[in-house]
Each structure stands twice: as structure tokens, then as C-alpha cells.
Amino acid sequence: xxxxxxxxxxxxxxxxxxxxxxxxxxxxxxxxxxxxxxxxxxxxxxxxxxxxxxxxxxxxxxxxxxxxxxxxxxxxxxxxxxxxxxxxxxxxxxxxxxxxxxxxxxxxxxxxxxxxxxxxxxxxxxxxxxxxxxxxxxxxxxxxxxxxxxxxxxxxxxxxxxxxxxxxxxxxxxxxxxxxxxxxxxxxxxxxxxxxxxxxxxxxxxxxxxxxxxxxxxxxxxxxxxxxxxxxxxxxxxxxxxxxxxxxxxxxxxxxxxxxxxxxxxxxxxxxxxxxxxxxxxxxxxxxxxxxxxxxxxxxxxxxxxxxxxxxxxxxxxxxxxxxxxxxxxxxxxxxxxxxxxxxxxxxxxxxxxxxxxxxxxxxxxxxxxxxxxxxxxxxxxxxxxxxxxxxxxxxxxxxxxxxxxxxxxxxxxxxxxxxxxxxxxxxxxxxxxxxxxxxxxxxxxxxxxxxxxxxxxxxxxxxxxxxxxxxxxxxxxxxxxxxxxxxxxxxxxxxxxxxxxxxxxxxxxxxxxxxxxxxxxxxxxxxxxxxxxxxxxxxxxxxxxxxxxxxxxxxxxxxxxxxxxxxxxxxxxxxxxxxxxxx
Numbered sequence: 001x002x003x004x005x006x007x008x009x010x011x012x013x014x015x016x017x018x019x020x021x022x023x024x025x026x027x028x029x030x031x032x033x034x035x036x037x038x039x040x041x042x043x044x045x046x047x048x049x050x051x052x053x054x055x056x057x058x059x060x061x062x063x064x065x066x067x068x069x070x071x072x073x074x075x076x077x078x079x080x081x082x083x084x085x086x087x088x089x090x091x092x093x094x095x096x097x098x099x100x101x102x103x104x105x106x107x108x109x110x111x112x113x114x115x116x117x118x119x120x121x122x123x124x125x126x127x128x129x130x131x132x133x134x135x136x137x138x139x140x141x142x143x144x145x146x147x148x149x150x151x152x153x154x155x156x157x158x159x160x161x162x163x164x165x166x167x168x169x170x171x172x173x174x175x176x177x178x179x180x181x182x183x184x185x186x187x188x189x190x191x192x193x194x195x196x197x198x199x200x201x202x203x204x205x206x207x208x209x210x211x212x213x214x215x216x217x218x219x220x221x222x223x224x225x226x227x228x229x230x231x232x233x234x235x236x237x238x239x240x241x242x243x244x245x246x247x248x249x250x251x252x253x254x255x256x257x258x259x260x261x262x263x264x265x266x267x268x269x270x271x272x273x274x275x276x277x278x279x280x281x282x283x284x285x286x287x288x289x290x291x292x293x294x295x296x297x298x299x300x301x302x303x304x305x306x307x308x309x310x311x312x313x314x315x316x317x318x319x320x321x322x323x324x325x326x327x328x329x330x331x332x333x334x335x336x337x338x339x340x341x342x343x344x345x346x347x348x349x350x351x352x353x354x355x356x357x358x359x360x361x362x363x364x365x366x367x368x369x370x371x372x373x374x375x376x377x378x379x380x381x382x383x384x385x386x387x388x389x390x391x392x393x394x395x396x397x398x399x400x401x402x403x404x405x406x407x408x409x410x411x412x413x414x415x416x417x418x419x420x421x422x423x424x425x426x427x428x429x430x431x432x433x434x435x436x437x438x439x440x441x442x443x444x445x446x447x448x449x450x451x452x453x454x455x456x457x458x459x460x461x462x463x464x465x466x467x468x469x470x471x472x473x474x475x476x477x478x479x480x481x482x483x484x485x486x487x488x489x490x491x492x493x494x495x496x497x498x499x500x501x502x503x504x505x506x507x508x509x510x511x512x513x514x515x516x517x518x519x520x521x522x523x524x525x526x527x528x529x530x531x532x533x534x535x536x537x538x539x540x541x542x543x544x545x546x547x548x549x550x551x552x553x554x555x556x557x558x559x560x561x562x563x564x565x566x567x568x569x570x571x572x573x574x575x576x577x578x579x580x581x582x583x584x
Contacts, residue, residue, distance in 0.1 A: 206237025412457025
């Protein structure tokens, strides 16, 4: 039985979408166990609905295992059930607040009870094997999504009684099949060996007028979008594809649209709709996505994940900034660490919690950055999940090249290693979401997930040069270690406030402070001042002291003047400015 909210583990391992590895039982020679809900969204058209329900009375699937749910999408007058209807059949009214085919299909799935969800349009007449031919695949493999064969007929059936009689006599094909079909779907099936060799666009074959899916997979994919009245089939098919669906065209499950085949039924949504609406939700096809501004892309092409727990701030910046500044901008980045712990920890100027606070403060307003305490298992609904170790920095073109290699090889896992020292688990990994989702359902406890993904969808490895992948631990700037004796590090200061002991232009104020402190010849700096007459005293030839001490002296005197405090007259190298009482 199915378990709501997750897809059952499966035993069969299907390579990509080659459904020929599955062996379903023959129609009429098996005993079904799973219940089926046939969902029919309808608005008006009582006569067409009567024909559809009459045809469903002749189904070969056991009557006690399937129900029919008609969703009345605000019809006026309301739809009613005819005398000729399946044993378990009911009409449910779509709630106020929404309308359209997407809304009705989503509500029908919610109101139904079957383990298998099957959709059919209200103006269709289905052959007797329509339910059984599709349900056998779902008994065989929980990841299957079956696609019935949709045809169009100009022949008007002889009423509900005539449809039922023709169905029971096996005459529907002869009476209704006049050759009308979905040309673009048939072309896609022909080009892909009936989807056995489908590429990343195989989901375009999904048509909600005659399709079925296990409820568990339906819920894992997020269900039909109730807000889409047009294009909801394509968008839901995309999400099913990313969830790991194996799409199977079932030729024995034929249903006919009764009436003229309108343009809206026989082609994809208009190009404008695809580029203005669907491309916001679907990164594929790329040709449509490229026209959508970045701020309107609701589903990114790549979901990148970087585990930053325990990493220094500079290292995280080096890794994440390279991702954000690459040529591929259709991505979001999740930074994984104990963010709750960092916020709850007491304040301090050192330690890993300070680094996490700095990271979060730096990226808090970046719309492409999110923070999580645990890494996502897949990139769903994005087609790709990118895992980047925080110590690695991707070159500007690296992600674009990874994606191109993954699509060209149709690989489920594309790995990038540094050419100088390639290792098995230390590189960057680009996972195909659908391959990863399916691998998780078959992976054994002792198996490596990457090996299972390679078995199901293939693996591609790349050894990149220094310009493609860099070891950031060799390139990042490391703050100097604090000096012994309590001297303060200055690495956290802005560059304009740092000094290496040489007074540059604009540092005359520091010299003035030294003059005041050394007035009357007091203090160790008095012998090193330049005389007012332009000559040096006897100590002027000694080299100036360079390093941290000079920088701290400059900073201390500026702070004293800013606070209105009296300038210190001593500098103690051991205790810091102002002598032993400086801390107070």
C-alpha cells in the first residue's frame, strides 16, 4: 500500500527512463490489489459527462477497487449523476476561491481515496481497458507515471446506452477512431523510442487528460498547481520528472475526445504563455528561461549547497562569492551550519560562532542565499543539486561547463576534481535531481549513493585546471596571529585604518600625538622625532620601529582625541597604551 507523503522503496532499477526493464502483468491475467480514483474535472457539458461515465461502467478493473470523482468546477446549472454510472461514483463541488482545470484536478486528488490517481477529461470516452492497462504498471513499480493514448473523434456516439453497448462488445475503436491525434506528442514519442531514450525534456509527453500516478509520488512531487488554469499539465509533468518518475506511454489505454479537435487541445500552450508564465516555474527548456529576468525565476536551475560549519569567515566568502559571481546566475545557494546555536551563543570576538555571525550578516540581504541547519537531500524542484566543499573555489565558467557536460552526457552525477590531485570524495559534485531521488529509493544500507546514481543515470568526471577549480586554503588571506604580551591584532580593521609602522600620507595626526606625548624629551619616541628646524637629532639615524606596535600607537592616539581624553604620556610594550590602568 502507499504511504502518504513519501514514495515507497522500489526494487527494480530502471536506467534513466528505459521502462522496458519493467515487466507488468498482461491485461486480464492478473489480480489487482491497489484502489484507483478516476478524477474528472468538469464545468458544464452534462451530455459529454454522461457519455464518459457510461464508458467507465464497462471497465475491466474490479468495480470494488475503483471510484469516480467528478469535480464540478462551478457549473451552472450544477452537474448531476446519470443513471448509467460506475458503482462508486460521486460529484464534489469545487470550493469557492479558485477555478479552472488545475484547481479542479488538485481538489479532486484531495477529495479522493485511491492509491492510484487517474485523470480523465469530462468529454472523453474511454476503452474498457483504460483503467486496468495503466494500473498494472503502478502495481509493478511505484515510480511509474502512465500516459494513456489520446485520440479525437468527429463521430457522435449513439447516447450513453450506445457507448456502453459498443464498449462491452469491443466496438469502440471501430466506431470512434477517425485518425485524430496529438501530433506533437506522437512526434516526441517517435523521436525518443517511446520515451525509453528521453532526454531532460521527456516530461513534455505528460498529458493530464489521460494519465495516472501513484498517490505517494503525486504528493512527493507537490501535486497539481491549483493556481494554473493553462499549462498545469506541463508544469506538473516537469515536477514529476524531477521527482524521479518513469513515464510510460500505455498504448492499450485509449480514450477519445468527442467533438472537433480544437487548436488548444492539440498543441502546447502558446509561446508567450510558456515564456511569461511557465518559464518562471520551470528552468527547462533553456530557450524559454533565458528570456525571464532573474528576479522572476521562482525555480532555479541549480540549488547549490555549501557546508560552512567550522569554516573561517574569509574561506566562506571566497567560496560563496565565486559561486555568485560566475557566468551561470540561475542558482540559489544554501549555507549549512548551526545558525540557531550561533545566535544563542554568548557574544565574543573569537571562535566559530563569530565567523558564523559574520557570514550571516554579510549574506542576509542576498536574495539568492538561504541558511539551513541541515543540507537538503535533493535539489527538488530544481533539476540540479550542486555540492561544493567550502575549501574549493569555482572558476567563473566552471558551473556553466559542468552543466553543459551533464546535459551532453545525460549524467546523473558529474564530478569536478582538481587535475593536480584528483581524489574520489574531495571534489565538486553536480547531482541530477531526478537521478538522486530515484537512487535514494533503491540504495541499500551498504551501498554508496554515488555508485547507485551512476548505475541508474550514468556518471561523468572532469579534471579541472587551476582556473576551473582552486584550493582556497592556499589563496585566502590569513589574519596575523596576536602578539604575546597582550598586544591587539589589527587584522579586523578597515584597510584605511591599518598601518605597518610607516607613516603614510594622511597619518600626520599620529605624528602630532607622538609629539605631544614626547614634549619635554619624555618617552622613548622623543629621540626619534624630526626637529622643527628640519634636522634630525642624534637618534634620527636609527631605523623606525615597524610592525604592530606602531599601528596600535596610531590607533590609540586617534581614539583618545575622538573621546576627548588626555593623551597618554607613556607606552608600555607589555601592558599597552596608558600603562597598567589602560583596561579601565
